[in-house]
Every structure is written in C-alpha cells, then in structure tokens.
Amino acid sequence: MAVRLHPHAAARAAERGATEAEVAATVETGETIPAKHGRTGFRRNFPGPWTWRARAFDTKQVLVYAVPEGDGWLVITVIVKFLGGRA
Template sequence: MSVRLHPHAQARLIERGATEAEVIATVESGTPFAAQFGRTGFRRNFSFNAEWRGTVYTMKKVEVIAVKENEDWLVITVIVKYF
C-alpha cells in the first residue's frame, strides 16, 4: 500500500502545519472514520509542544480525507487542529 497526495492536499500541508510524514503515518496507523461522498477519513494525535501562529500547543490532531485507488490511498485534503 502506498499513500499519494493530491496537489490540493500538498498545498494544505504547508498552510495548516502538517508534514508529509505525519499524513502518511495518519493513513497507515490512524483511526479510520466514514467521510462524505464515500471517502475515508483517518485521524491521529501527535505531540507538538511548539508555537503555531503565536500560541504554544502541546498536541495536534491530523485528519486526512482519502479515497482508495486499487491498493493505494489518494489523500484529498488534510485538516490540522491544535490543542
């Protein structure tokens, strides 16, 4: 199984503060959930302990929305929540 990123997802990585490694780890070992339009979501928490846009957070949750293509996953978008 491989994980590929759609150009939209790649752009969201930068603006939302996730790394490609975090996205791949989320798909490979995160908690799956049903998403809209028959897609699959995955979520996983990561230790952060850093500043994001002027506020220090200890954790961040990466949520990935993906679609299965044969044996691979195509990541459509990435959502990051800091807490």
C-alpha cells in the same frame, strides 16, 4: 501501502501545519472515521509541544480524507487542529 497526496492536499497540509510524513502516518496508523462522498477519514494525534502562529500547544491532530487508489490511498484534503493551547 502507498499514500499519494493530490496537489490540493499537499498545499493544504503545508498551509495548515502538517508534513507529508505526518499525513502518511495518519493514513497508515491513524483511527478510521466516517466521511461523506465515498471517502474515508483518518485521524491521528501527535503529542507536542507544538508552536503554531506564535502559540504553544500540547497536541497536533491531523485529519485526512482520502479515496482508495490501487493498492493504497489518494489523499484529497488535510485538516489540522492544534489542541491544548497554552498562554
């Protein structure tokens, strides 16, 4: 399955701490979640440890919103949540 990132999605992924490989893995193997405006949402948790903005976290959750495109998906935007923060 082809996963293509819109330039906006690529910029947001980098800005928010997700790699293009993590975005593709989220679409390919993540959980499907409801989304608005004809889009499909995908969610996947990546176990850590992760460091983001000088804080340690146990899990990185990647949320991807995409639309079908040919035989694959066009990723519209990417949201990243870091969970299980430690001091």
